[in-house]
Amino acid sequence: MDAIFPLQGVTKYYDWGGYQFIAKMLLQDNPDQKPFAEYWMGTHPQGMAQVKTTAGEQWPLEKLTGQLSFLFKVLDVRSMLSIQVHPSKKSALLEFERENHLNIPLDAPFRNYKDANHKPELMVALSPFWLLHGFQDPVLLRKTLASKKPLQFLLPVFEQGGYEALYRLVMEMPQEQVAHHLREHLDTILPMYQQGQLRKEDPDFWAARAMLDFSQGEAIDRGIFSIYLFNLVHLLPGEAIFQDAGVPHAYLEGQNVEIMANSDNVLRGGLTNKHIDLGELMKHIRFEPVTPQILNAQSGDGNFETPVDDFKLAQFSFSKGEKRTFQSVTPSILLCMGGSVEVVAGSQTIGLKQGQPAALLMQGQEVILSALTEALLFQATGTIHSR
Ligand SMILES: [Zn+2]
Structure with a gap:
């Protein structure tokens, strides 16, 4: 029996992926500019890695390990991903069964639960990395809302009803009202973005980019509100962040490695052309402030500390x-x-x-x-x- 096997992961091509980073890692040419978004290393049925034996045979990873409790990935985010949240283990199990009972095919685009597992995630930046992560704390949020004229109408909503009322309002308002509140602001910041006058530390930068990427004609993607409500986090290479069930998040730009429980359960809240199920999203979001905790590899064993036991990730800089x-x-x-x-x-x-x-x-x-x-x-x- 071999002790170690060269492993081949599965490349996933999604619109938001970059053209070079993963192709280069694999020494593959990419003459057609395909978006190499993710590279999966694990036993998920939608992307089974392969290993090579010294005898020259190729085996599915599962044959040697059984089903792994984790999925390990490399991501190259060129254009921002959807705002999303992942269910807890308990609710994933319940909801997966419910959708099975409704006979919704596993590959249906409107199916929310692909498996019965939770999907806590730990990501480590390989480049400067930008993401949205959890609701801003009340002090910061009030400041943000007060400082942007088109968002000021949200202040009393937050004061009265907290995070849930605030988020429900922006997610449920009619499309014309989204435009009514945001159009003028976006018309102001778009030329600034195009002329390179906005910095990435400014949520306006990402709002303008989202406008260009996801809004069509008169319809403005309501996910743009979230860019101002969530923490905008900038990680440097080697820094990590953990995303537990219920924490809304979105990757904006950069390369990372990511490890998660072996699951593909994602509920989306905008900045996407994919299926959005608002009811399901609202059910699983934790309506509470989050202070982003930036993690570093521990000296010694190289591990990043997380509260889950589905996976462990260590980083070694030699x-x-x-x-x-x-x-x-x-x-x-x-x-x-x-x-x-x-x-x-x-x-x-x-x-x-x-x-x-x-x-x-x-x-x-x-x-x-x-x-x-x-x-x-x-x-x-x-x-x-x-x-
Ligand atoms: Zn996620």
Whole structure:
């Protein structure tokens, strides 16, 4: 039995994906400018990774590991993703069963629940990364609403009814009213955006970009309100953030690695052409302020701390010639996102670098990692379900 296997993930092409980052990681040409949005490394039925044996056979990852408790991804966000929220484990199970009872096909575009699992997410920035993350705290929110003329009408709504009333109002108002409130403001900021006068720290930058990407004719995407209600977070490479059930969020720009419970349950609230189910969204959002907690890898084991046990992610920044030795306890996925690392496991040696960045490492191995250059390595581990 092999101790380590070169692993091939599954590329997902979505409109918002970038053209170069993932293609380059895989040493693939992209002459047709396909949007390489995500690279999935896991056992999700919609994207099963493959491993190669030393005998030259190709196997689905699941054959070696059973179903993994996590899904590990690389993302390249060129244009912003939908505003979204993920259900808790308990509600995902209930809602998945409910949609099954209604005989809604799993691949129907209006199906909300693709599986019975929650989807907490941890992401680590590989580049400067911008995202929306949770409702602003009351002090900041009042300041934001007061400072933007077209949003001032929301102040009394917030004072009286809090986050839920505020969000319900902007999500349920008729389309003409969205235009009535935002049109003039967007007409002012659009030329500023186009002339490069807005900075990314300013929510107007993202509102203008969203206007160009998602609004058609007279219809203005109501998701633009959310850009002003949520925290605008800027992560530097190596910094991470955790998104638990119920925290609304949207990725705006940049590259990252992301690890999540093995699920594809997403409820959307705008900035998208995909299915939006407002009732379901409102049911699962936590209407409370969030103070973004930026996480760093712990010195020593390299782990990022999260409150869930579905997955663990560690990050190692190696200088050239640096070594690290450990015993592998469960199967894990190694991913090299810069430089070149040699992995010795049992009696086998493989190299991870551009072109072949990922490998499956089996349990019960004595492992030596050696950085042949300066290098960045991630290790994703989960809890293992029985087959
Ligand atoms: Zn998400």
